[in-house]
Amino acid sequence: xxxxxxxxxxxxxxxxxxxxxxxxxxxxxxxxxxxxxxxxxxxxxxxxxxxxxxxxxxxxxxxxxxxxxxxxxxxxxxxxxxxxxxxxxxxxxxxxxxxxxxxxxxxxxxxxxxx
Amino acid sequence: xxxxxxxxxxxxxxxxxxxxxxxxxxxxxxxxxxxxxxxxxxxxxxxxxxxxxxxxxxxxxxxxxxxxxxxxxxxxxxxxxxxxxxxxxxxxxxxxxxxxxxxxxxxxxx
Numbered sequence: 001x002x003x004x005x006x007x008x009x010x011x012x013x014x015x016x017x018x019x020x021x022x023x024x025x026x027x028x029x030x031x032x033x034x035x036x037x038x039x040x041x042x043x044x045x046x047x048x049x050x051x052x053x054x055x056x057x058x059x060x061x062x063x064x065x066x067x068x069x070x071x072x073x074x075x076x077x078x079x080x081x082x083x084x085x086x087x088x089x090x091x092x093x094x095x096x097x098x099x100x101x102x103x104x105x106x107x108x109x110x111x112x113x114x115x
Numbered sequence: 116x117x118x119x120x121x122x123x124x125x126x127x128x129x130x131x132x133x134x135x136x137x138x139x140x141x142x143x144x145x146x147x148x149x150x151x152x153x154x155x156x157x158x159x160x161x162x163x164x165x166x167x168x169x170x171x172x173x174x175x176x177x178x179x180x181x182x183x184x185x186x187x188x189x190x191x192x193x194x195x196x197x198x199x200x201x202x203x204x205x206x207x208x209x210x211x212x213x214x215x216x217x218x219x220x221x222x223x224x225x
C-alpha cells in the first residue's frame with residue numbers, strides 16, 4: 001500500500017551494528033505496528049503504538065526498540081544486530097473505528113540480512 | 116499459548132471454489148477473525164473479517180461456526196491471480212492479542 005512506506009527496502013549489516021528501520025504513513029491513522037516475518041512462521045508482532053505517547057511490547061520485543069516520532073512515523077531499532085534477526089520486517093497501520101478488530105494496512109517490507 | 120493453525124499449501128484450478136480453513140481453538144470472546152492475502156515482495160492485504168456466522172464481500176466469504184474455534188475462507192471461482200499466501204489472524208481491538216497463522220500457500224493452475 002503506497003500510503004505506508006518503509007525505508008530502506010533492503011539492508012545488509014554486520015553482527016553488533018545498530019540499525020534503524022523507518023516507517024511513514026499518510027493514512028492519518030493513530031495505530032502503528034512492527035512485525036517480523038520468517039519462513040514458515042507467519043508474522044509476529046514486535047511492538048505497537050496507539051499514539052505518540054503510547055508504546056507497547058508485542059510477542060517478540062527482546063532485542064528491539066521503537067520510537068514514535070510523530071503520528072505518521074514509527075521507527076524500529078536493533079541496538080546490536082544478531083544473525084537470528086535476519087528476517088522480513090513489516091510496518092502496518094490501523095485506525096480506531098470503535099469496537100471490533102482493526103483492519104491493518106501494511107507497508108512493502110524491509111528485508112534485513114545480518115551477517 | 117494461543118495458536119492459529121492453517122494448512123501449509125493448497126492447489127486448485129481456475130474457476131474452482133477454494134476453501135481454506137483455520138483452526139483457533141483458544142479464541143476469546145473479544146477476538147475477531149481476519150484474513151489477509153500476500154503476494155511476493157508485498158505486505159499482506161486485507162481480504163475479510165468476521166466475528167461469527169457468515170460474512171461476504173466482493174471477493175470472498177468467511178464462514179465461522181457457532182463455537183468459533185475454526186473459520187473458513189471461501190474464494191469463489193479462483194483465477195491465476197489468486198495465487199498467493201493467505202493468512203488467518205485472530206486478534207482483539209486493543210491489539211493485546213494478535214496471532215497470525217503461518218500462512219497457506221495457494222497455487223492456482225490453468
